[in-house]
Amino acid sequence: MLQKLTNALGTNVTIPTTEKQCVTEKANVSEQVIGKYASLYHYIRIQxxxxxxxxxxxxxxxxxxxLPASALKYRAWWSNDLTHSQAKAWLYADRVVDTVSLPSIIFRKNDKW
Incomplete structure (x- = not known):
């Protein structure tokens, strides 16, 4: 259904539907996708x-x-939302932000991706 919706909207997005496709998508995560937060992705991924x-x-x-001032001030900056470039760093590394207790952030493994 989600694939049909993206097709109807004219977007060029392929939704992984099998475990193999998900693994391939994770392997293709690049600095272009994560941007300036790529080093955080690489660090978190190996933990x-x-x-x-x-x-x-x-x-x-x-x-x-x-980090930008908003990361130091607003908990929402740490939301697990793929529309935020910084969140891609931990979400693509199979983590979610579990607790924001500034000045510390607790990431938890998330094997649901």
């Missing part, structure tokens, strides 16, 4: 613990630049 706690300072060190 093996069920939860990962990072301070804002650690995240900035991983990224190599300061």
């Amino acid at each position: 093996t613990d069920e939860t990962l706690t990072l301070s804002l300072e650690q995240i900035e060190a991983i990224l190599g630049f300061k």
Whole structure:
């Protein structure tokens, strides 16, 4: 149904429907998709613990630049929403933001992707 909707809207999106397609989609995640948050994606992706706690300072060190003021001020910046480029970094790495307790963020494994 979602595929029919995207076709009707004239978008060029393919929705993965099999496990193999999902694995292929995850393997094709590139810096073009994640943008300037790619280093965070790569860091999070190799972590093996069920939860990962990072301070804002650690995240900035991983990224190599300061987070925007909104990340320091608004919890919504950390929402698990693929329309936000920063969220792609953790969502494509099979994590979700579980807890925002500034100045720390807790990411939890999410194997549902």
